[in-house]
Amino acid sequence: MKKMMFGAAALIVILITGMTGLLSAAFHLDDISDQEYRISLNEAAAIAKKEIKKHNISSIHFAVEKELDNPTNATYEYQFFCEGQVIAVNPSTGKATVRNHTEKTAEPLFDIEKTEEFKQPQVAMKEAVSYYGKKAKVKEWAIVVKDERPYYQVQLIDGKQTQQVWISA
DSSP states (O other): OHHHHHHHHHHHHHHHHHHHHHHHHHHSOOOOSSOOOSSOHHHHHHHHHHHOSSSEESEEEEEEOTTOSSOOGGGEEEEEEETTEEEEEOTTTOOEEEEEOOOOOOOOOEEGGGGGGSOOHHHHHHHHHHHHOTTOEEEEEEEEEETTEEEEEEEEEETTEEEEEEEEO
């Protein structure tokens, strides 16, 4: 009888723990700093290069599409911004989608082939997390040119605050 009671209590604890874990995952995006994807940044750049006419881009983002109501980690994508369009590359399948981009920005351009020279995103994310401690989670990142040098612009969630860190690419 004691074994059955102990087993039932253990099962209840496991079920409650599992339910609360599932609930918290549904409302918050997970940390993307350590995730490995089938399609690397260099492979995504090669896919995007086939879709654009010019090889100059203003930035590369790894983020969730802005129009989605319920984003999950599966909705992250590489986004290559160039004149008038955004090329989105799925990091799991490698499928490219071209969207119109009407916002005009005065960001400096860089050659898409230079992404081969950049450090891997996971290395930059680990650097960014080290600034705020292990509890900080990476929300999204972008590669932009600032003062004629490429940088990773990393958005972190530290508790309830959003922080921004610049890491040399």
